[in-house]
Amino acid sequence: MKNEHNKEPDKAKFDLASLKLSQDFGAEVGVKKLITTIPIRKPNKHEFVRVHAGPAYQLQTAVIEIKEDRETYFVDQAIAIQLPDMVVPKLIVVAINRQGIVFLWPIRLPGPDGRHDNWNSSALEASNISKETWIKVTSNMSLGAYEVYEAVANLPEPEWPELDFQEIMAIACKDRFIKSLDHPVIKRIRGEI
Amino acid sequence: MTKKEIGDFREVWLVDFEFGCEDGCTPDPVCLVAKKLGSDHTYRLWQDELKKLKLPPYDIGPESLFVCYYASAEMLCHLDLDWPFPTYVLDLFTEFRNLTNGRTLPSGAGLLGAMVYFGLPAITAENKNEMRELALRGGPWSAEEQKVLLEYCETDVDALELLLPKMEPHIDLPRALLRGRYMKAAAKIEHTGIPVDTTAHNLFKDNWESIQDILISEIDSGFGVYEGRTFKRDRFEAWLTQNNIPWLRLESGQLDLSDDAFKEMARCHPHVSPLRELRTALSKMRLSELAVGSDGRNRCMLSAFRSKTGRNQPSNVKFIFGPSVWLRSLIRPRAGYGLAYLDWSQQEFGIAAALSKDSLMMKAYSSGDPYLAFAKQAGVVPENATKKSHGSERSLFKACVLAVQYGMGAKSLGMRIGQSESHARELLRLHGKTYKVFWEWSNAATDCAMIKGKLWTVFGWNIYVGERVNPRTLQNFPMQANGAEMLRLACCLAVESGIRVCAPVHDAILVEAPLEELDDCVAKTRELMAEASEIILDGFRLRSDADIIRYPERYMDERGEIMWNTVWKILNNMVAQ
Numbered sequence: 001m002k003n004e005h006n007k008e009p010d011k012a013k014f015d016l017a018s019l020k021l022s023q024d025f026g027a028e029v030g031v032k033k034l035i036t037t038i039p040i041r042k043p044n045k046h047e048f049v050r051v052h053a054g055p056a057y058q059l060q061t062a063v064i065e066i067k068e069d070r071e072t073y074f075v076d077q078a079i080a081i082q083l084p085d086m087v088v089p090k091l092i093v094v095a096i097n098r099q100g101i102v103f104l105w106p107i108r109l110p111g112p113d114g115r116h117d118n119w120n121s122s123a124l125e126a127s128n129i130s131k132e133t134w135i136k137v138t139s140n141m142s143l144g145a146y147e148v149y150e151a152v153a154n155l156p157e158p159e160w161p162e163l164d165f166q167e168i169m170a171i172a173c174k175d176r177f178i179k180s181l182d183h184p185v186i187k188r189i190r191g192e193i
Numbered sequence: 194m195t196k197k198e199i200g201d202f203r204e205v206w207l208v209d210f211e212f213g214c215e216d217g218c219t220p221d222p223v224c225l226v227a228k229k230l231g232s233d234h235t236y237r238l239w240q241d242e243l244k245k246l247k248l249p250p251y252d253i254g255p256e257s258l259f260v261c262y263y264a265s266a267e268m269l270c271h272l273d274l275d276w277p278f279p280t281y282v283l284d285l286f287t288e289f290r291n292l293t294n295g296r297t298l299p300s301g302a303g304l305l306g307a308m309v310y311f312g313l314p315a316i317t318a319e320n321k322n323e324m325r326e327l328a329l330r331g332g333p334w335s336a337e338e339q340k341v342l343l344e345y346c347e348t349d350v351d352a353l354e355l356l357l358p359k360m361e362p363h364i365d366l367p368r369a370l371l372r373g374r375y376m377k378a379a380a381k382i383e384h385t386g387i388p389v390d391t392t393a394h395n396l397f398k399d400n401w402e403s404i405q406d407i408l409i410s411e412i413d414s415g416f417g418v419y420e421g422r423t424f425k426r427d428r429f430e431a432w433l434t435q436n437n438i439p440w441l442r443l444e445s446g447q448l449d450l451s452d453d454a455f456k457e458m459a460r461c462h463p464h465v466s467p468l469r470e471l472r473t474a475l476s477k478m479r480l481s482e483l484a485v486g487s488d489g490r491n492r493c494m495l496s497a498f499r500s501k502t503g504r505n506q507p508s509n510v511k512f513i514f515g516p517s518v519w520l521r522s523l524i525r526p527r528a529g530y531g532l533a534y535l536d537w538s539q540q541e542f543g544i545a546a547a548l549s550k551d552s553l554m555m556k557a558y559s560s561g562d563p564y565l566a567f568a569k570q571a572g573v574v575p576e577n578a579t580k581k582s583h584g585s586e587r588s589l590f591k592a593c594v595l596a597v598q599y600g601m602g603a604k605s606l607g608m609r610i611g612q613s614e615s616h617a618r619e620l621l622r623l624h625g626k627t628y629k630v631f632w633e634w635s636n637a638a639t640d641c642a643m644i645k646g647k648l649w650t651v652f653g654w655n656i657y658v659g660e661r662v663n664p665r666t667l668q669n670f671p672m673q674a675n676g677a678e679m680l681r682l683a684c685c686l687a688v689e690s691g692i693r694v695c696a697p698v699h700d701a702i703l704v705e706a707p708l709e710e711l712d713d714c715v716a717k718t719r720e721l722m723a724e725a726s727e728i729i730l731d732g733f734r735l736r737s738d739a740d741i742i743r744y745p746e747r748y749m750d751e752r753g754e755i756m757w758n759t760v761w762k763i764l765n766n767m768v769a770q
Contacts, residue, residue, distance in 0.1 A: 011280070011689070012255070012280050012281055012370065012374055013255075014367075014370070014371055014374065016371075016682075016728050017728075018367075019367055019368055019371065019652060019653075020651045020652070021649055021650070021651055021652070021653055023548045023650075023651060023671060023675070024634075025634065025637040025638040025640070025641035025648070025671075026633065026634060026637035026641075028637075028641045028645065029637070029640055029641045029644045029645060031636075031637065031640040031644075098626075153572055
């Protein structure tokens with residue numbers, strides 16, 4: 001058996017730089033994540049959240065809460081004035097957790113008498129703090145209010161989806177908007193069904 | 194001038210050799226047919242005529258294209274005849290594989306399979322096998338046999354003539370020539386082969402039957418799971434319980450006793466390794482099939498481009514890196530020589546970092562210890578943490594990185610690190626959170642494959658989304674297949690610069706040099722490996738590690754060390770008796 005001592009007559013020439021194909025697969029086919037669900041809830045006790053600091057990303061409105069189902073429904077202004085015993089005034093803020101899940105955080109506002117209990121005032125204060133920093137909110141029964149824990153680690157700023165407040169509301173409210181007294185939720189509360 | 198199309202070449206030669214080949218030896222050319230495309234110019238030469246020629250009868254300069262099917266075989270014939278290689282080689286096998294990789298081929302990827310694929314007439318498989326056997330039988334051949342062999346050789350050339358125009362519209366010529374370049378390097382590597390301690394090999398072969406029984410009693414004494422030569426599942430289950438080892442299970446709830454399961458579990462419970470080696474040795478190892486030539490070198494067809502990722506896929510029983518790891522200790526440099534096994538450090542991590550352009554991942558790779566860097570980036574260990582101060586955390590993050598590379602879920606990772614599934618899930622979540630850019634890129638690769646129906650490497654090795662698509666294969670393809678490109682390029686650079694490459698092994702290269710030149714050879718190979726990585730990864734250089742073996746030392750893989758020492762002890766005792 002011979003060993004290699006074989007020489008090419010002319011070495012092949014390859015311009016490797018010009019032969020390279022892009023590995024940027026994202027640019028080949030653009031795939032964009034669509035947000036189709038935005039829950040309406042308060043933060044879970046273990047999750048760290050931020051609230052959108054933009055003034056356009058909040059709304060004071062009337063809602064109906066079905067506590068046993070943990071569901072919140074937005075109510076059209078014209079209908080809300082006809083249901084003073086059912087609706088409660090809420091501040092709706094846009095929040096996001098560390099996993100990038102966007103949700104609406106409803107916080108009860110003082111009633112016509114201006115009274116605001118410690119639970120709601122501490123929640124409101126927490127939402128203001130979380131415009132600047134990552135916090136987690138847990139209830140303390142003996143305190144009768146929420147406690148706020150700030151993440152001391154240097155966490156990055158949240159990455160908000162490219163949606164304006166109207167678009168966020170449209171996604172969140174698609175099955176949760178009451179604009180008629182014939183809505184099943186109203187009928188259920190009234191004992192009509 | 195860069196050739197972009199086949200028509201840019203002045204001459205195109207369609208070439209086929211018939212050859213005989215003993216196991217472990219290089220092919221011995223029997224006859225040659227070479228036809229100049231678009232003319233009646235054909236050479237039909239028998240071996241006595243071939244051996245008189247100092248150069249091939251066809252032009253091999255840069256204005257000619259050499260076309261064949263499975264080029265490394267043709268190149269080995271060139272080497273045997275001491276002919277130079279053609280400048281440019283177009284291998285229709287590699288291009289057919291590249292055109293159909295991932296798709297189901299009812300007739301395979303051989304020449305007949307390609308003919309069937311394109312609806313072309315072909316000789317029958319029986320006829321082909323009969324002729325191959327006649328060539329492999331060796332001489333002397335009668336005049337009639339010579340005539341039929343030459344005629345058969347010409348049918349393959351005729352097939353190339355029909356196949357080329359069918360395939361031409363699908364061939365990306367500049368990159369196809371790059372693959373042809375590798376087939377030339379592969380031929381030289383196959384020709385070089387791996388030096389083997391033939392004395393030890395022959396002793397093993399001659400005594401293997403007796404060794405096996407003693408081996409069971411030696412190794413099984415630590416496990417107690419064999420009854421005669423039978424592995425008892427219930428005894429193994431009892432041993433696992435006794436040693437508090439959670440084992441992978443099948444859907445049925447039974448222990449998973451596949452070699453993959455043993456391999457996986459041996460990673461987290463290394464003391465299981467000897468049992469795995471024993472099982473492999475008893476069930477799969479056929480020592481006599483290890484292809485060792487008369488010159489004491491292991492040689493077999495590298496089967497370049499056979500795997501989906503484009504990696505080599507040599508026979509598991511013929512290639513010394515195929516069977517059990519302990520058997521690799523048969524690799525031993527000849528007197529006066531040394532070997533070096535060089536592999537890229539954390540190659541997959543480096544490729545993933547560079548191709549995804551994830552700056553945190555690139556920074557982690559460049560730190561020299563990506564696992565500890567990952568733990569720091571995830572905020573789990575302080576910035577001043579070291580391997581010594583935070584060894585256990587580093588191990589967890591290493592396991593997590595490897596789990597991502599293997600496509601493991603939380604359950605398997607949990608078992609591997611001996612922690613709960615939720616703990617493992619948290620580690621995987623940290624990977625996703627820390628290397629967000631990588632994950633976006635990786636998911637985009639899968640999306641791209643599902644939308645466009647294919648993925649590709651930097652030099653155009655494709656995988657098509659077939660009927661039975663495995664998302665894990667697609668997700669891992671950019672790392673594995675670009676790793677294969679890197680290895681091929683490094684092999685080309687090394688072989689072309691005169692380094693004796695004995696074998697490519699997954700992401701490693703085994704090289705050989707006289708002892709006095711070994712250090713220089715290692716330095717040069719490392720530089721070429723770094724250069725290859727730089728070319729594939731847009732200027733990002735990967736580091737490499739080198740294990741050096743100087744005669745009279747032998748190659749040793751730590752995973753097989755216990756088994757090798759045990760077998761060797763048994764053998765010594767047998768010889769002494």
